[in-house]
Amino acid sequence: MIKETYENDPDKAIQFNSSKSMTGQKPELHIQYVVGEYLSYxxxxxxxxxxxxxxxxxxxxxxxxxxxxxxxxxxxxxxxxxxxxxxxxxxxxxxxxxxxxxxxxxxxxxxxxxxxxxxxxxxxxxxxxxxxxxxxxxxxxxxxxxxxxxxxxxxxxxxxxxxxxxxxxxxxxxxxxxxxxxxxxxxxxxxxx
Amino acid sequence: MRKRIERVLALTVALTLMALSVACGQACGKRRVVSKYDQGYFDSFESLVKRADYIVRGEVLSKYCDSRSLRIPSEFDEVNGNYDAETVITVYSIKVNESYTSSCESGALLDILVEGGETDKVIHICEEAPEFSVGSEYVFFLSQSRLFKNSAWLLNFYQSAYIVDAGEVRSGGFYGFEITFDTLESIKRNESGNGADS
Structure with missing residues (x-):
């Protein structure tokens, strides 16, 4: 499974990265993109x-x-x-x-x-x-x-x-x-x- | 009167403890750093292959984060003064199941270094940096590290890592190339062919 996460809030991004667990059940390639014209800062x-x-x-x-x-x-x-x-x-x-x-x-x-x-x-x-x-x-x-x-x-x-x-x-x-x-x-x- | 003094003292001690705990919390809190990169883009699969020191299919055995100085001596060191280029990185140790370049052997252990990660002092978020799962298999296009033994870097964050799933190779990033195991095998054949010519 390929996951693409779209985050605009660095605070949420931090939480997401910290809480992500490695299940090992399905191979994953996680790349986090911030989409849109603007950053959140x-x-x-x-x-x-x-x-x-x-x-x-x-x-x-x-x-x-x-x-x-x-x-x-x-x-x-x-x-x-x-x-x-x-x-x-x-x-x-x-x-x-x-x-x-x-x-x-x-x-x-x-x-x-x-x-x-x-x-x-x-x-x-x-x-x-x-x-x-x-x-x-x-x-x-x-x-x-x-x-x-x-x-x-x-x-x-x-x-x-x-x-x-x-x-x-x-x-x-x-x-x-x-x-x-x-x-x-x-x-x-x-x-x- | 004594009770009143005791109350004031108790309140003072409580407020002092609260202030100390807040100060300590701030001091003990991790630094949080966010990085945005301007990275190169490969306009063809051939240019990606040409640029790679290693092209390998490997399984991620473990991962950990570390803070390392990535500085390479340069003419600008004096100008930059004592600025230290220590960076938090995530180290993915992989076992190479198949190497498509002669620079690395199948069965070798290789550390793949990716900027970003969390140490006891810093949370460093590198937006767009890929994350890999322990136990999963990927195809990597890598440049050899000059600073660290048996280590390599992704050529860029979004075209250099491919997931191996159900016998297929798939891209996880935008601008990723469509590749198959046949494509990868042809790299190996081309390399050995070039070797024979020379």
């Missing part, structure tokens, strides 16, 4: 402090471009550079399931209002993407991944079920899609009217 104000160190010209230029692409859109959000220990963008070299970036948040101190997060850009996965993609553009790739992660901080979910272009889709071309699409901007602006 997002930053509580439209002015979002964010910090990052100096990772060199290419990385920092891509980081700045990603931030600008949100700030100059009509999404009505503004990521502002600070020196805070939280809300950091980190470029890391970590082993793991190949991911380009991830957004981590502490839960549930603030209910659905996100105030503390950390974005990790996986340098080895991003640079390694070059190995199997002839059209690889490092700066664009970083920009696309960070734009996606910033989208999570402002409520956006992965893989929205729309035919329209979205920076939140796993299937996007990260070499060319480097800024939030009209669909993403519209969805974020609805959260920060």
């Amino acid at each position: 997002g930053y509580d104000t439209n002015s979002i402090p964010i910090s990052y160190a100096n990772y060199g010209t290419v990385w920092n230029r891509a980081i700045q471009k990603s931030i600008n692409s949100w700030n100059t859109s009509n999404a009505n959000v503004s990521f502002n550079k600070t020196t805070s220990e939280w809300n950091r963008i980190l470029v890391l070299n970590k082993e793991g399931t190949a991911y380009f970036g991830r957004m981590c948040m502490e839960w549930p101190s603030f209910g659905s209002k996100l105030r503390r997060f950390r974005i990790e850009l996986s340098s080895n996965s991003i640079i390694g993407a070059d190995e199997h993609d002839g059209s690889f553009n490092l700066e664009n790739f970083i920009q696309s991944v960070l734009c996606h992660e910033l989208g999570h901080t402002v409520w956006l979910n992965d893989n929205p079920s729309t035919m329209q272009a979205s920076i939140m889709k796993y299937t996007r071309d990260r070499n060319s899609m480097v800024r939030p699409a009209a669909f993403d901007i519209s969805n974020v602006s609805k959260k920060y009217k």
Whole structure:
């Protein structure tokens, strides 16, 4: 039996994960998807402090471009550079399931209002993407991944079920899609009217 | 008067105990972390196969959670300062019933590492990370761990694990590929064919 659970509430998700028992009667492959355009959490104000160190010209230029692409859109959000220990963008070299970036948040101190997060850009996965993609553009790739992660901080979910272009889709071309699409901007602006 | 003093004292002690218990409860409470990933997507089954170090069919013997540093030395270590990349992972120990790549032998024991899990200090939820049942059989597409012996990671959360049920292989994730045992056997044949050519 293949089970797909659709959860929008991280609290429930925690309970579900903790209480799940292994019966061994029927083989199961459990993958938990959060469906819909929105997560059940997002930053509580439209002015979002964010910090990052100096990772060199290419990385920092891509980081700045990603931030600008949100700030100059009509999404009505503004990521502002600070020196805070939280809300950091980190470029890391970590082993793991190949991911380009991830957004981590502490839960549930603030209910659905996100105030503390950390974005990790996986340098080895991003640079390694070059190995199997002839059209690889490092700066664009970083920009696309960070734009996606910033989208999570402002409520956006992965893989929205729309035919329209979205920076939140796993299937996007990260070499060319480097800024939030009209669909993403519209969805974020609805959260920060 | 004495009774009144005793009442006040008793009330003070009770309130102090309550405050201490609340403080302790908070301090002892587990940190809860939620992660969202931006993962790669394989647009063809061939690209998934090409990327895999191991392709195996195996039974899950046991599972446990652990907190490990996954950091690999890099040029950015100094910039990141003392940030430690310790992550809660779930370790699924499997017995390889069939290996479709020469890099792993049938009968071998392999640990499959998946981000997320619960330790005594942290509950780390990785949305979209698959969970496997002890006693069940799956087909995995894996990359070899450089940090941990006899260990491997899923290539991604949603195209790299398939369930074996009633003699069939089925996908559990969106974007999963339709595969059969014949498809898997052909990987083995192709690999040995390529080996003969070279």
